[in-house]
Amino acid sequence: MATIELDHLTKVYPDGTRAVDGLHLEIADGELVVFVGPSGCGKTSALRMVAGLEDITEGEVRVGGKVVNDLPPKARDMAMIFQNYALYPHMNVYDNIAFGLKMRGFDRAEIRRRVDKAAGILGLEEVLAKRPRHLSGGQRQRVAMGRAIVREPQAFLMDEPLSNLDAKLRVQVRAEIARIQRDLGVTTIYVTHDQSEAVTLGDRVCVLRDGVLQQVDRPQVLYDRPANLFVAGFIGSPAMNLVQAEIVERGGTRAARFGPHELSVPEGVHLDAGRRVMLGIRPEDIRLAGGQAAAGSTLDVTVDIREDMGAEVFLHFSVDAPAVTAEALKEMAGEEAAEAAAYQHGHSAWIARVARGSEVREGNRALLAVDTRLLHFFDPARSGGARVAGERLESGSAAPNQIRRQALSSVDALDGALPVAALLELVRGDVDGTALSDHRDLDLTGVLEVLLDLAGDLV
Numbered sequence: 001m002a003t004i005e006l007d008h009l010t011k012v013y014p015d016g017t018r019a020v021d022g023l024h025l026e027i028a029d030g031e032l033v034v035f036v037g038p039s040g041c042g043k044t045s046a047l048r049m050v051a052g053l054e055d056i057t058e059g060e061v062r063v064g065g066k067v068v069n070d071l072p073p074k075a076r077d078m079a080m081i082f083q084n085y086a087l088y089p090h091m092n093v094y095d096n097i098a099f100g101l102k103m104r105g106f107d108r109a110e111i112r113r114r115v116d117k118a119a120g121i122l123g124l125e126e127v128l129a130k131r132p133r134h135l136s137g138g139q140r141q142r143v144a145m146g147r148a149i150v151r152e153p154q155a156f157l158m159d160e161p162l163s164n165l166d167a168k169l170r171v172q173v174r175a176e177i178a179r180i181q182r183d184l185g186v187t188t189i190y191v192t193h194d195q196s197e198a199v200t201l202g203d204r205v206c207v208l209r210d211g212v213l214q215q216v217d218r219p220q221v222l223y224d225r226p227a228n229l230f231v232a233g234f235i236g237s238p239a240m241n242l243v244q245a246e247i248v249e250r251g252g253t254r255a256a257r258f259g260p261h262e263l264s265v266p267e268g269v270h271l272d273a274g275r276r277v278m279l280g281i282r283p284e285d286i287r288l289a290g291g292q293a294a295a296g297s298t299l300d301v302t303v304d305i306r307e308d309m310g311a312e313v314f315l316h317f318s319v320d321a322p323a324v325t326a327e328a329l330k331e332m333a334g335e336e337a338a339e340a341a342a343y344q345h346g347h348s349a350w351i352a353r354v355a356r357g358s359e360v361r362e363g364n365r366a367l368l369a370v371d372t373r374l375l376h377f378f379d380p381a382r383s384g385g386a387r388v389a390g391e392r393l394e395s396g397s398a399a400p401n402q403i404r405r406q407a408l409s410s411v412d413a414l415d416g417a418l419p420v421a422a423l424l425e426l427v428r429g430d431v432d433g434t435a436l437s438d439h440r441d442l443d444l445t446g447v448l449e450v451l452l453d454l455a456g457d458l459v
């Protein structure tokens with residue numbers, strides 16, 4: 001167990017892609033830190049530099065205070081868990097978990113002790129004699145965890161370990177990972193693109209965008225005080241409602257005006273009249289106004305869509321003012337056409353998250369009450385749309401990062417990063433009888449991840 005320090009870590013690939021840019025972070029002993037951000041933001045690159053699978057272009061990685069930049073992966077004593085966990089199909093669960101220890105020459109008694117202990121932690125005692133194909137997805141994932149646990153490493157490095165599981169299982173295994181990590185107290189870096197996974201798992205969450213750290217803090221802080229527009233839009237589901245607004249003077253106080261609406265600027269936020277801002281409010285901070293309504297804290301809207309979620313109701317409505325057009329948000333909207341449509345000229349699609357049993361129907365007018373103390377303000381003129389009032393944006397502006405990752409399927413991704421001899425042996429299929437052809441169900445990305453994982457066992 002150890003602290004891990006990333007000291008201005010930078011990765012520039014040979015083709016010029018700046019995948020990680022000055023990442024600076026200290027991870028405490030036993031802490032679980034999550035790296036989260038959209039595809040291509042540099043999460044895997046950062047993790048692989050920590051693991052020693054990728055050269056460090058600039059900066060240092062220190063484990064327990066010692067610089068490990070030039071140490072090979074095996075000397076770093078970290079266990080990596082990938083998305084495709086590459087179990088050996090012809091071995092039973094016990095042998096799968098024991099494999100890495102055998103390769104390292106541990107004696108039988110010690111192997112048994114460690115495998116039994118890991119199986120106990122993971123609830124795998126009953127299935128030790130089974131082959132992987134006779135296990136459920138969640139059990140297979142736990143076997144992969146078992147292989148990491150028995151190594152008793154200084155740190156776990158996990159890269160999207162749950163993405164092969166269905167939604168329900170993902171929630172369950174996620175809780176197990178949290179429990180196991182807490183029980184073992186092993187320093188862990190966990191990579192995911194899923195914000196809900198990040199905030200539920202992480203002691204701290206590190207939001208990355210285009211290789212640049214946007215904010216790192218406890219999940220609650222990211223939620224309550226996002227440092228910029230990107231974090232505001234990325235953390236929370238449904239996402240924060242955002243709109244372009246102008247600050248106006250209203251009898252000695254200030255209000256934010258957008259379209260026909262005005263919301264009071266809360267005390268403690270200093271914004272001059274005439275200033276243009278991005279205004280944000282979370283769907284859960286809007287409710288149905290019961291009867292009388294205070295000026296400056298209501299929205300009179302027409303409900304477009306009513307979504308009954310069981311425990312609550314989502315009311316969709318449109319606000320007659322331009323949505324935030326910041327680059328940060330366009331990037332996210334690009335994912336789904338429905339979302340993209342919401343960013344059309346002149347309108348902003350908003351959501352209010354109200355109590356179940358609310359009677360409002362589609363097409364109805366609704367008077368909504370906004371808790372204006374919880375309004376968020378961002379400065380469109382500052383880099384990345386930094387938060388106004390108090391909070392500072394720690395990092396510099398995001399470096400333009402044009403090259404989007406085309407998935408691991410690019411053979412270039414292997415360039416120089418792997419122990420080639422070990423790979424060649426694996427491809428020939430003569431390591432302990434394991435042939436890649438056993439993994440027929442995998443696509444090229446899967447095969448490459450299998451290779452990476454197997455190589456990790458051999459080094």
Ligand SMILES: Nc1ncnc2c1ncn2[C@@H]1O[C@H](COP(=O)(O)OP(=O)(O)OP(=O)(O)O)[C@@H](O)[C@H]1O
Nearest residue numbers: 013017019039040041042043044045403404405413
């Ligand atoms: N070997 C490589 N050569 C050149 N560019 C690379 C290489 N590997 C990754 N990249 C680029 O570096 C950037 C970061 O990639 P990385 O794999 O770290 O992203 P990620 O955050 O893990 O994404 P994902 O969520 O899709 O896994 C991307 O723009 C990607 O195209």
Ligand SMILES: [Mg+2]
Nearest residue numbers: 043044045159
């Ligand atoms: Mg990745």
